[in-house]
Amino acid sequence: MKSTEYITVTQLCTQYKVTSQWFHKLHDTGLIHITTVEEQPCVSLQAIHQVDKIMRLHQELHVNAEGIDIILNLLEKIDTLQLEMNSLKSRLNIYDTEQ
Incomplete structure (x- = not known):
């Protein structure tokens, strides 16, 4: 693997002004x-x-790491539900245009 495909945790810590323990907690x-x-x-x-x-x-x-996990899971669920809703709307539109 090329090292250019990665950014070090040290660089991220500098960029975001947090400790490396924060990124290890995110990993955990x-x-x-x-x-x-x-x-x-x-x-x-x-x-x-x-x-x-x-x-x-x-x-x-x-927001702490556990809260972020919950938020990201809920956002993913919302995206999934929106896709499903759009699909169902498209299917309903087929019947609506036939009348």
Whole structure:
């Protein structure tokens, strides 16, 4: 694996002004996945959007890791329900246009 596909936890700590323990707690909670690359704990660049969302919840709303987990699960559930609702609306529109 290339190290350019990852950002170190140290860099994230500097960027977000938090300790490395915070990121390890996020990892323990299952919110992010920390991988060791060249003997340094790192997070995939693909997960940066998720990390940014987590950090905004933590820093702007003062939500702890457990609360963030609940919020993200609820947001995912809302997205799923919206997709299902749109699908059902489309199916109903077929019957509505036949009349």
